[in-house]
Amino acid sequence: MKYYALAAAAAAVVVCAGCARQAPSGSGAGGQQGKVWNIGFSQSNLGEPWRVQMNADIKKAAEAHPELKVIFKDAQNDTATQQNQVKEFVQQGVDLIIISPKETVPLTQPVAEAMDKGIPVIVLDREVQGDKYTCFIGGDNKQIGEEAGKHVVKALGGEGQIVELKGLMTTTPGQDRHTGFVKGIQGSGIKTIFEADCRWLEPEAQKEMKSALARFDRIDAVYAHNDPSAHGAYMAAKQEGKGREKTIKFIGIDGLPNEGVKYVRDGILSATFVYPTCGPEAIDAALKILAGETVPKRIMLPTTVITKETLEAKN
Amino acid sequence: MTDSPVAPRRLNLRGLALTMGNLRGLLALAVVVALGIMFTPRNLATGHSIFLTWQTQSDILFEYSEYGLLACGMTLVILTGGIDLSVGSIVGFAATLFALLLIGHGWGVPAAAAACLAAGGLAGLLNGVLISRFRMQPFVATLAMMVAARGAAKVISGGIKVQPAARDWYALQQGSPPVFDWLTRSLPVIRVQPATLLFLLAIVTMTIVVRYTSFGRRLYAVGGSEEAARLSGIRVPQVKIWAYSLCAFFAALAGLINASRISIGDPEAGFTYELDAIAAVVIGGTTLNGGQGGMGLTFVGVLIIAYINKILSLNAVPEPWRLLAKGLIIVVAVLIQQRRKA
Numbered sequence: 154m155k156y157y158a159l160a161a162a163a164a165a166v167v168v169c170a171g172c173a174r175q176a177p178s179g180s181g182a183g184g185q186q187g188k189v190w191n192i193g194f195s196q197s198n199l200g201e202p203w204r205v206q207m208n209a210d211i212k213k214a215a216e217a218h219p220e221l222k223v224i225f226k227d228a229q230n231d232t233a234t235q236q237n238q239v240k241e242f243v244q245q246g247v248d249l250i251i252i253s254p255k256e257t258v259p260l261t262q263p264v265a266e267a268m269d270k271g272i273p274v275i276v277l278d279r280e281v282q283g284d285k286y287t288c289f290i291g292g293d294n295k296q297i298g299e300e301a302g303k304h305v306v307k308a309l310g311g312e313g314q315i316v317e318l319k320g321l322m323t324t325t326p327g328q329d330r331h332t333g334f335v336k337g338i339q340g341s342g343i344k345t346i347f348e349a350d351c352r353w354l355e356p357e358a359q360k361e362m363k364s365a366l367a368r369f370d371r372i373d374a375v376y377a378h379n380d381p382s383a384h385g386a387y388m389a390a391k392q393e394g395k396g397r398e399k400t401i402k403f404i405g406i407d408g409l410p411n412e413g414v415k416y417v418r419d420g421i422l423s424a425t426f427v428y429p430t431c432g433p434e435a436i437d438a439a440l441k442i443l444a445g446e447t448v449p450k451r452i453m454l455p456t457t458v459i460t461k462e463t464l465e466a467k468n
Numbered sequence: 469m470t471d472s473p474v475a476p477r478r479l480n481l482r483g484l485a486l487t488m489g490n491l492r493g494l495l496a497l498a499v500v501v502a503l504g505i506m507f508t509p510r511n512l513a514t515g516h517s518i519f520l521t522w523q524t525q526s527d528i529l530f531e532y533s534e535y536g537l538l539a540c541g542m543t544l545v546i547l548t549g550g551i552d553l554s555v556g557s558i559v560g561f562a563a564t565l566f567a568l569l570l571i572g573h574g575w576g577v578p579a580a581a582a583a584c585l586a587a588g589g590l591a592g593l594l595n596g597v598l599i600s601r602f603r604m605q606p607f608v609a610t611l612a613m614m615v616a617a618r619g620a621a622k623v624i625s626g627g628i629k630v631q632p633a634a635r636d637w638y639a640l641q642q643g644s645p646p647v648f649d650w651l652t653r654s655l656p657v658i659r660v661q662p663a664t665l666l667f668l669l670a671i672v673t674m675t676i677v678v679r680y681t682s683f684g685r686r687l688y689a690v691g692g693s694e695e696a697a698r699l700s701g702i703r704v705p706q707v708k709i710w711a712y713s714l715c716a717f718f719a720a721l722a723g724l725i726n727a728s729r730i731s732i733g734d735p736e737a738g739f740t741y742e743l744d745a746i747a748a749v750v751i752g753g754t755t756l757n758g759g760q761g762g763m764g765l766t767f768v769g770v771l772i773i774a775y776i777n778k779i780l781s782l783n784a785v786p787e788p789w790r791l792l793a794k795g796l797i798i799v800v801a802v803l804i805q806q807r808r809k810a
Contacts (some may be wrong), residue, residue: 190541191512199787205503217596224784225786226781226784227786227787229787232729232732232734233531233726233729234781236729236730237527237531237781238781240527241518241781244521244523244524245509245511245518245782246512246513246514247511247512247514256629256730258631258644258730258731258732259729259730259731259732260568323627323628
């Protein structure tokens with residue numbers, strides 16, 4: 154039986170350790186003095202750097218407002234888990250829910266149920282169906298693609314041969330970043346001579362870029378749907394050993410501080426386009442909603458371009 | 469139990485171990501529930517515990533109904549001394565096929581469900597034949613099926629998630645099949661989802677089968693000693709083929725629930741579910757060596773894991789801590805098993 158004591162003790166230690174981080178939620182529950190707003194945030198997964206950045210942005214923005222307490226949950230890329238998390242927030246009686254859904258259809262119902270219980274819901278990045286949510290905040294991938302296209306036209310003087318390394322083309326961001334780009338280069342002398350679906354993965358992009366380098370002597374620019382793919386393409390050109398990594402312009406998307414922005418600073422990418430994490434904007438909207446103000450139903454965030462020049466201008 | 473093909477003395481020992489195991493399992497479950505009551509946050513407005521509500525309790529069963537079905541089938545296989553790594557992939561395959569038949573081809577629910585369950589059963593049959601007739605190790609044969617079934621799920625779906633309007637030719641372009649909603653919505657009065665009832669029904673049926681039928685006794689006999697079972701006239705291959713077929717059948721049933729729960733046929737569904745199923749069986753107290761354990765133990769094991777997961781989730785414990793906790797719990801459970809054998 155002594156193992157039972159061990160089992161119980163071990164389980165208790167782990168659970169308590171976890172709870173300790175959440176202690177304020179239990180103790181602050183009854184406190185009415187200086188109203189605390191409890192916000193439940195369900196993130197679809199923390200495997201993608203962009204989503205890790207979103208969590209960090211939300212945390213930072215919320216810390217500036219002591220009256221806000223955010224409960225972070227990570228759905229581990231599992232739709233059913235995320236459905237449960239929304240339900241748990243409702244049961245717990247939080248004042249507002251922020252969700253970055255993994256899937257549109259399956260999360261529509263839980264979000265609608267929260268709204269029915271009178272809990273406002275802010276939806277980030279990926280939408281839910283219908284109009285049973287308080288506010289949607291997202292970036293516009295088509296616009297980002299178009300901006301990237303225009304940037305390439307300008308950078309190459311309106312004429313040149315480019316390679317497009319796409320994200321997973323069964324996803325909307327992949328499709329939108331492509332169609333936007335096509336629109337952006339329309340009417341110019343830019344020709345896409347090679348394109349491949351790299352599924353957002355750097356190793357894939359590196360492989361595809363090697364094929365492109367082997368086939369074409371003249372490549373003026375690479376447009377990659379995310380920064381890691383652009384980085385992979387750069388590495389492929391460098392490994393080729395002909396110094397082409399210095400003549401080809403590499404353009405990426407996402408612009409995370411430790412990824413795209415760093416690559417631009419290091420001279421690897423010539424530009425990256427920020428895909429906004431919506432984190433700070435979500436906290437702004439939450440504050441307004443909790444204060445009883447109305448917010449727009451849809452907030453589309455503009456992208457910003459990051460180049461060596463913009464970085465220098467900032468310093 | 470007197471007509472068992474195995475020596476009676478052995479059986480008595482087994483009975484004793486089972487009784488003790490049950491008590492230990494229930495005690496562990498009680499500890500977990502107590503922890504749940506102590507550490508679960510209260511409703512922020514009313515201050516009531518949100519753990520001791522019917523909704524939380526039925527949610528726990530509902531959320532674990534898929535793992536529960538997998539663990540139920542896995543117990544049969546593990547009792548024979550085998551293992552089935554393919555159940556997670558079969559969940560994904562069945563979920564994709566179910567959604568594809570309903571949404572893509574506009575089939576009726578009974579036909580689509582029957583086709584999926586049959587396909588699952590066939591995959592299990594193939595596992596069983598490879599293992600018993602072709603003498604492949606269970607780990608290897610079901611590893612191959614794990615990879616192949618995942619591939620099959622992606623082939624039939626064309627690599628995309630099956631949902632209305634995902635392709636132009638799909639029969640259903642709007643809304644979801646009503647059966648998805650029906651399976652996952654609480655029934656009136658009892659306030660339990662049909663999906664949960666399927667899981668409970670499977671556990672009850674298989675408990676009876678394992679305890680009181682000759683098939684159940686043969687499972688133990690084969691797992692205890694294959695040679696002894698063969699010498700006492702048991703057709704070992706047949707027993708194994710049935711065990712693997714039933715295991716995959718329950719996995720396919722879990723697949724139907726998975727598709728209904730997320731109203732999408734996701735070819736990636738069920739990824740690593742087999743590990744949670746095996747963990748539930750082991751935590752319950754059924755040994756991986758075979759011949760020892762039972763369905764009741766597995767039910768307790770599923771409940772223990774389900775409760776622990778719910779408590780961690782309600783407390784918004786970050787994932788790194790959860791993984792640590794789960795690893796620790798599995799080790800402790802195995803320590804308990806070893807103690808029992810000594």
